[in-house]
Amino acid sequence: MKAPCIIFSILYLFSLSIYSQQVQDPYEVGIWPGFRTAAINYTFDDGCSNQFKTAIPLFDEFGFNLTLFTVTNWVGNWAALESAAANGHEVASHTVTHADFRNITLEQQETELKNSREIIESHIPDNKCITMAYPYCATGADTICSKYYLSARGCQGFVEPKTPGSYFNISSVICGNLGDINTLQDFKLRFTDAANKNGWCVFLIHGIDDDGGYSPITSGELRRSVEYLSVRKSKFWVTTFASATLYSRERDAVNVIETMVTDSSMTLQVTDTLPDLVYNFPLTLRCPLPADWPSANVTQDSVTVPKRIVLVDTTVYLNFDVVPDAGNVIISKNLTPVTPEADTIPGDDVDPPSDIRQTSINNSAIQAVYDKGTLIIALNDIISSNLMIYIYDTRGIMLMSKKQKSSGDNTISIAIASDNLCNGVYYVYLSDGKNTWSQKFLVI
């Protein structure tokens, strides 16, 4: 009577060796990229018009990506979807006809799943259509869905843990006047829930304002939620449903082994057993920076990869992003000392900038240009003697806040020494106590 037990054990070990994460000490794999606390997806269904007019420009403004679950028979404008995809947003399947999977045959399910993917990829070849959302949240057969997709969205209303119970029925929370999420406060409860369990929170949005879409949410509250996240980028990973799927599955399957150590280098093998053609999303790994190393360089397959040296509590970590099965990773000693960065995340009641939560935001009202140590902000329709000005980097870390009057020609000049700013994108927020305006600027 022992045989079944032995067979079970062998299968169990076999499955563990394929699917479970194995990471050699002292290396760690981030639950989410950059060792962020939680993943947040904003997903939009049915192609309601303000998703294009309002949501995409809003997300572009803050450098976030969203997911457009698209009913291929309903698409009026492939060019708009194509340009969204070119900006990094995900165009994914919401079937061909918005079919209710409770009422169709398995053959019809397969046709809906297969054809919608083919149609999307034929219009937007660079956008791999790898996820789908079930219309009416009515799930179909996993065995069919998994032939064409890596994950599927349902809408059970809860925040998923870091690994969802089923990749083919990932829970989402419905937004708008027929759902649970209408105000910044509602969003924040879900963000907190996600952070507390290192989880994965998916929002489902249809209409925005008065575009006629189902269960509309107001653009003002949507913006407030995005602004809240924009100053907490080092805590929340705002990303597409596809990217969260890839990261989650790779993270759970990765193997990290140190294969060689010298005084000045470590060599790692980072592998998994997932198909490399699609599972090529970078995972964030870290190890303590060796005590006598001033800094470090990281390469994979001889190409330099993104890295950060970060102080967490009292440990200095080397964080780096590598792709499983994409070649040996070599960490080498660098003699140039680097001051470790430390992420500071605004508390909930700090709310910098505190009055960003007011309404009526019009970003065409300001322009911001950084040139030779001075940020020049041109005000178009803003009449105020006293403005609060906040400057953030893309990780949401506040670099400066000050009160300043505009000059006679409606400009504000702020001196910021260029050695305080690395090259890249920054954000400036202005507030007159009632209204808030924001704009990106570039330091090159």
Ligand SMILES: [Zn+2]
């Ligand atoms: Zn729908």
